[in-house]
Amino acid sequence: MALNKKTVDDINAKGKRVLVRCDFNVPLKAGEITDDTRIKAALPTIKKLLNDGGKVILCSHLGKVKNGPNEGESLAPVAKRLEELLGQKVNFVSDYNVTGEAATKAVEEMKEGEVVLLQNTRFRGAEETKNGEQFSKELADLADIYVCDAFGSSHRAHASVAGVTKFITAKGGQNVVGYLMEKEIAFLGNAVENPVRPFVAILGGAKVADKLNVINNLLEKCDTLIIGGGMAYTFIKAQGYEIGLSLCDDEKLDYCKEMMAKAEKMGKKILLPVDAVTIKDFPDPIDGPVETEVCDITAMPADREGCDIGPKSAEMFADAVKTAKTVVWNGPMGVFENPTLAAGTLAVAKALAETDATTIIGGGDSAAAVNQMGYADKMSHISTGGGASLEFLEGKELPGVVAADDK
Numbered sequence: 001m002a003l004n005k006k007t008v009d010d011i012n013a014k015g016k017r018v019l020v021r022c023d024f025n026v027p028l029k030a031g032e033i034t035d036d037t038r039i040k041a042a043l044p045t046i047k048k049l050l051n052d053g054g055k056v057i058l059c060s061h062l063g064k065v066k067n068g069p070n071e072g073e074s075l076a077p078v079a080k081r082l083e084e085l086l087g088q089k090v091n092f093v094s095d096y097n098v099t100g101e102a103a104t105k106a107v108e109e110m111k112e113g114e115v116v117l118l119q120n121t122r123f124r125g126a127e128e129t130k131n132g133e134q135f136s137k138e139l140a141d142l143a144d145i146y147v148c149d150a151f152g153s154s155h156r157a158h159a160s161v162a163g164v165t166k167f168i169t170a171k172g173g174q175n176v177v178g179y180l181m182e183k184e185i186a187f188l189g190n191a192v193e194n195p196v197r198p199f200v201a202i203l204g205g206a207k208v209a210d211k212l213n214v215i216n217n218l219l220e221k222c223d224t225l226i227i228g229g230g231m232a233y234t235f236i237k238a239q240g241y242e243i244g245l246s247l248c249d250d251e252k253l254d255y256c257k258e259m260m261a262k263a264e265k266m267g268k269k270i271l272l273p274v275d276a277v278t279i280k281d282f283p284d285p286i287d288g289p290v291e292t293e294v295c296d297i298t299a300m301p302a303d304r305e306g307c308d309i310g311p312k313s314a315e316m317f318a319d320a321v322k323t324a325k326t327v328v329w330n331g332p333m334g335v336f337e338n339p340t341l342a343a344g345t346l347a348v349a350k351a352l353a354e355t356d357a358t359t360i361i362g363g364g365d366s367a368a369a370v371n372q373m374g375y376a377d378k379m380s381h382i383s384t385g386g387g388a389s390l391e392f393l394e395g396k397e398l399p400g401v402v403a404a405d406d407k
Contacts, residue, residue, distance in 0.1 A: 005185075005404040006176040008045055008147055013054030015112055019143035019168075020045060020178065021160050021400075023150035023384060024060035024078045033077050036085075037371070038152070041384050043085060045149045045178035046115070050086075055110040057142055058082075058090075058117045059098070059160050060150065065122035069096035079117045091116045096123045099138035107142050121160045128159045136163030143168065149178025152363070152385030154400025155392075165403040177404045180384065185401060187381040188392045191328050191360050192221050200324040200357075201393075202317070202348060204229030204331030205365070208252040213394040214330070215259055224269040224324075226317050228309050228333035228344060232273050235260070241298055244278065245305040271320055273297055275310030277334065277341060286337050308334025309344035318351035327352060330362030330390060336369060345369045353378035362389040 022042040027034045042058075049056045063073040079092035091114065095102040098119045106116050121128045127135035136159040140146070146168045148154065153161050165175040177185075191199070201222040203211055208231045219225055227235055230247035237243050238256035263270045274297050283290045294310045295301060309317070314333075321327055329352060333344035346369065352359045353375040361367050361379050364386030370376055383389040388398060 004407050005401065006174065006407055007182050008048050008176055008178055010407070011145060011174055011176055013049045013052040013145060016054050016144045017057060017107060017110070017142060018049050018054045018145045018147060019057045019059065019139060019164070020049065020147040021150045021153070021164075022058055022060045023152040024058075024075060025062050025152060026078065028072075028077060031072075031077055033081050035371075036081055038384055039078060039081055039085060041180050042149055042178075045147065045180060046086065048179070049147070050113050050115070053112040054145075055107070055112060056115045057107055058115065059121055059139065061122040061128065061153065061158075061160070062120045063122070065120065065125070068125070069120070069123040073120055073122075075117060075120050082115075082117065086115065088115065093118055095119055098124050099135070099142065103142065121158070124159070129156075131157050131159050131163040133163065135159045137167045139164040140167030140171070140173075144173050146173065146175045147178050148175070148400045148404060149180045150400065151181050151184040151383070151388050153388070154181065154385065154398040155388040155396070157399040162399040162403045169405075175403060175405050177401065181401070183381065184383060184385070184389070187360050188362075188383065188389055191326055191358070192217075192393060192395070195221065195326040196358065197326070198223040198324050199326040200224045200226065200320055202226040202228070202321075202327065202329040202331075203231065204333050204345070206230035206247060208234045208249045208256065211331070211390070212252070212255065214390055217395045218328075218393060219259060219263055219266070219268055219270075222268065224271060224320055225263070226271045226320060228273060228313070228317065228348070229331050231331075232309075233306055235270070235272050236297055242300055242302065243306065244300040244302050246276070246300070247305075271316065273309045273313035274316060275312045276300065276306035277308040277310055277343070278304035278306050279341075280304055283338065286335070287339065290338060290340050292340060308341040314344050314347035317348055321348070321351040321355055321357070324355065324357045326358045326360075327355065328360045328362060328393065329366050330364070330393065332365045332369060336365055342369070346373060349373050349375050362386065362393065
């Protein structure tokens with residue numbers, strides 16, 4: 001999917017009010033931001049618009065906001081960090097109504113090259129998540145141009161992602177995508193639609209059910225599909241082996257058989273673990289010490305659970321990566337939260353760091369693993385959106401992309 005959408009390079013924001021939907025959904029601990037990757041990822045687009053002389057109005061959600069607006073999910077810490085990173089004042093409108101009088105007044109008083117940050121869009125509850133007309137219109141009323149740069153939210157048809165664009169269009173404004181969105185679409189889109197081969201896809205995580213369409217879509221596009229994590233055991237059971245207490249999607253056994261048959265018919269390789277790191281009981285807390293035993297996949301004890309790929313599997317997966325020219329990775333190989341059960345995930349990250357291939361990390365836990373190990377700068381692209389990148393890999397159209405104006 002090549003990007004035939006207008007980007008921030010197709011507009012001049014001078015003197016214009018520009019509403020930018022960012023993804024500032026950052027992790028917080030006691031009111032402090034523990035990882036500001038997503039804020040940094042938004043900077044190129046923001047700086048471009050400021051350099052143009054635009055009046056830049058930023059909006060984002062933070063958290064799930066289950067119990068209504070609250071200070072714990074306010075964007076105040078984001079405003080503070082953004083101010084430090086931009087080196088200029090960010091006028092934060094803390095009003096829980098998001099687009100109320102305080103926001104309207106702040107925007108009216110803006111000068112060229114200034115920044116306003118609105119409050120958490122999810123403080124408007126269902127109006128945001130159900131794409132409410134009124135909230136969409138109120139957001140659009142603040143701006144002349146809308147920029148979607150929130151890839152991590154682009155798979156959700158929310159008011160601040162999709163609904164707002166209709167009202168911007170209605171008044172003759174423009175809807176474009178930012179640099180981050182452009183980069184995500186270029187990497188993920190090219191990897192899936194036009195990869196340099198051999199193309200190896202690595203899928204991990206707990207459940208087959210979560211990745212049904214991804215498995216199916218990637219099998220058609222890639223040369224080798226590596227399956228690790230909890231989802232591998234459903235495939236292993238589908239081959240007729242006992243898997244002890246390991247995770248299994250019993251309802252998906254036929255699906256796994258079908259996929260393995262499809263791979264064989266298409267001349268594609270599906271690589272499954274040949275050994276597993278097993279445990280008897282989960283530690284409490286999850287990252288506490290745990291006793292492990294490596295077992296051959298064909299001889300799993302009935303009273304043990306596979307919680308990571310074993311050393312032989314890690315080596316086999318790393319060898320497959322070494323021959324690739326394009327690699328997409330989504331999902332850990334084991335219970336990555338526990339250092340003892342993270343070896344398989346780390347081995348995959350290391351193999352990706354050492355290859356010359358184009359390496360694309362599909363957000364979520366895989367991105368965390370790569371960052372944690374200090375391999376981030378060795379990857380071609382780390383996606384900022386777990387769910388969005390998965391839907392992209394499924395071949396779905398993302399509302400946040402569709403809503404932008406065509407070139």
